[in-house]
Amino acid sequence: MRSGYGRSIFEPLLPLILGRDVSGEVAAVGAQVKSLTVGQEVFGALHPTAVRGTYTDYAILSKDELSPKPASVTHVEASAIPFAALTAWRALKSTARISEGQRLLVIGGGGAVGAEQAVDYTSEDIESVIKGKFDAVLDTIGVPETERIGTNLLNRGGHYMTLQGEAAALSDRYGLPIGLPVATAVLWKKKIQYKYSHGIEYSWIYMRADLEGLHEIRKLSEAGKLTVPVEKTFPITRVREAHEAKDKKLILGKVVLELD
Ligand SMILES: NC(=O)c1ccc[n+]([C@@H]2O[C@H](COP(=O)([O-])OP(=O)(O)OC[C@H]3O[C@@H](n4cnc5c(N)ncnc54)[C@H](OP(=O)(O)O)[C@@H]3O)[C@@H](O)[C@H]2O)c1
Known part of the structure; x- marks a missing residue:
């Protein structure tokens, strides 16, 4: 801000x-x-x-x-x-509805994320270190590279969720009356594209x-x-x-x- x-x-x-x-x-x-x-x-x-x-x-x-x-x-x-926990809750429970036994990948996990495996993105190549696919990906970074990695590591039917939805950025650039409808169009285009290309659900997550x-x-x-x-x-x-x-x-x- x-x-x-x-x-x-x-x-x-x-x-x-x-x-x-x-x-x-x-x-x-x-x-x-x-x-x-x-x-x-x-x-x-x-x-x-x-x-x-x-x-x-x-x-x-x-x-x-x-x-x-x-x-x-x-x-x-x-x-x-x-705020942090409710954001994760919104993604993992309300949106992806993950349940016990499912695999979750957090891209950009900080100190409070307990994990079966942790990868240091500064020294390791995520794609070669991580084995198998996931049921949900929570991407806190949300840049094109992490989106590419996250969406490719999902099982069909899985959820890719980014915390970097574009509603605020597009509204800042074009003003609210144009930015918000443009953001809605961008979101739906991505949802439809990923449904067809990867068979996955794509979402922007906002704390509620x-x-x-x-x-x-x-x-x-x-x-x-x-x-x-x-x-x-x-x-x-x-x-x-x-x-x-x-x-x-x-x-x-x-x-x-x-x-x-
Ligand atoms: N949509 C919402 O409602 C909502 C709610 C809460 C937070 N957010 C946003 O979510 C983002 C993360 O928040 P946070 O509080 O978790 O931040 P944070 O505590 O800074 O954690 C981000 C972590 O991601 C790592 N990282 C940076 N670039 C990476 C990359 N390319 N690949 C993998 N990991 C990377 C960082 O490591 P380094 O220390 O090496 O940089 C850091 O450990 C922020 O942009 C925040 O504004 C959105």
């Missing part, structure tokens, strides 16, 4: 409050809300296009965006989980609030099956430094901003 990604959506809405993930205590609830209580410890994430984010003392989230915090982790640890998913994520965290390592914390007053450290790849893992 610092370099302008998403400007077609966000520029007219400036100034923004950034931040999507949150872990904290409920300070107040709306009159209709029965599932949450004041004082309860919760975690969750806002929708990707939210304008009033979580870099605040008090954030406003809907009841469908919050679940009780996993009891086994701190607020710092919990706040690193929701999913209360049921968030509850499952909480259970996985409490069972010790899902951990997102936090590499560094910054006080929120040093947010610029935190962003720059990520931009310059000085910190590889998750960074969490702390409020006093």
Whole structure:
């Protein structure tokens, strides 16, 4: 966002409050809300296009965006989980519906992906190191080369899912009224092409609030099956430094901003 990604959506809405993930205590609830209580410890994430984010003392989230915090982790640890985990959930459970025994390839997996086999893309050739085919590919990089590799490694009927859908990039280039319909046309062209050429499903994945998913994520965290390592914390007053450290790849893992 610092370099302008998403400007077609966000520029007219400036100034923004950034931040999507949150872990904290409920300070107040709306009159209709029965599932949450004041004082309860919760975690969750806002929708990707939210304008009033979580870099605040008090954030406003809907009841469908919050679940009780996993009891086994701190607020710092919990706040690193929701957006990343819900994005993976959207791909693997809601879209590809992967089940036990199926094979999944994550292209661009960071530190929190447990794997049967890991490949260092900087020193190894993915195509010669990886044996066999997969039922689903989650491509977090989404460039033509990773798309070619991912789609060729899928079984027929498998799912190729990229996190780099072109809706925002095309809208930034052409403006929303032209960019969004162009993006829809690009997506459908690819879906049809891959169906015929490879017999696979092609999707752009965007994080979405999913209360049921968030509850499952909480259970996985409490069972010790899902951990997102936090590499560094910054006080929120040093947010610029935190962003720059990520931009310059000085910190590889998750960074969490702390409020006093
Ligand atoms: N669509 C959505 O809703 C959504 C949601 C969340 C994230 N995203 C996007 O998904 C992307 C990944 O997010 P992240 O938080 O997982 O980033 P990350 O923590 O930086 O992880 C990306 C990993 O991919 C590796 N990598 C880079 N180029 C590669 C290549 N050509 N082949 C294989 N691996 C490669 C990186 O290694 P190096 O350290 O060597 O570069 C890094 O380990 C970001 O662009 C983010 O904006 C989209």
